[in-house]
């Protein structure tokens with residue numbers, strides 16, 4: 001079995017948020033199964049439905065969690081497609097941990113990072129047709145404007161200029177470096193380029209739309225007293241979660257984190273990626 005060395009983000013907060021009598025939990029973003037493993041070790045009578053949209057990742061999760069295989073059902077699917085994941089079942093807890101992990105940044109075929117010369121891909125789900133290359137080569141000026149304004153919380157002073165550069169150089173865009181070099185020629189800084197990459201990744205994977213769809217219906221798949229815990233790393237994802245939880249608080253659900261939970265300083269020191277994490281929790285009553 002592959003050894004799990006990593007400590008999952010906000011694991012104490014996640015473990016403490018799971019009711020003691022929780023029997024069935026859906027981990028909607030299982031990745032290599034770090035949260036799932038801790039949950040299985042701490043809740044002896046629990047069964048898990050482990051979901052990830054990335055087919056390679058599901059295989060690694062199966063290996064890492066093989067000692068618990070009788071207790072887990074693996075599903076390769078997007079977490080928001082609850083009707084096909086759960087069919088008629090309801091669960092006691094749903095966990096989402098929405099970070100894009102380092103594995104994706106290191107995967108040369110996906111092109112998630114600006115640091116290496118890679119093809120323009122960026123899909124979580126490798127069966128999906130739309131890639132970053134498709135977007136960069138086909139989107140109109142208005143469509144680019146729309147996604148940059150929607151997926152980034154700050155005003156973009158150079159937005160028109162950036163879009164003009166992308167459209168002008170799109171015919172020669174094959175790799176990450178083609179895009180970074182085209183932008184650098186016009187004095188766009190690396191920090192901004194990283195944000196441009198992030199916006200395109202969010203669009204390729206429809207990350208915010210999927211979260212919105214999930215937030216719209218997850219309560220129908222929770223048992224009474226069932227809970228949903230969501231860890232976000234992006235201000236827009238957190239805002240969507242916060243606003244929806246607030247809305248649902250008036251409708252048979254209780255928002256248990258009116259004040260959002262942050263990782264402790266000790267955790268941030270030990271595990272840098274946790275620094276932008278925020279945890280929110282809601283309960284069905």
Ligand SMILES: C[S@@+](CC[C@H](N)C(=O)[O-])C[C@H]1O[C@@H](n2cnc3c(N)ncnc32)[C@H](O)[C@@H]1O
Nearest residue numbers: 008029031032033034035052053078079097099
């Ligand atoms: C931060 S990792 C989760 C880490 C996990 N909690 C752990 O402790 O090992 C996020 C995972 O979510 C997956 N993911 C992203 N969007 C998804 C979606 N719409 N549906 C299902 N999985 C998704 C990614 O493939 C990635 O494996």
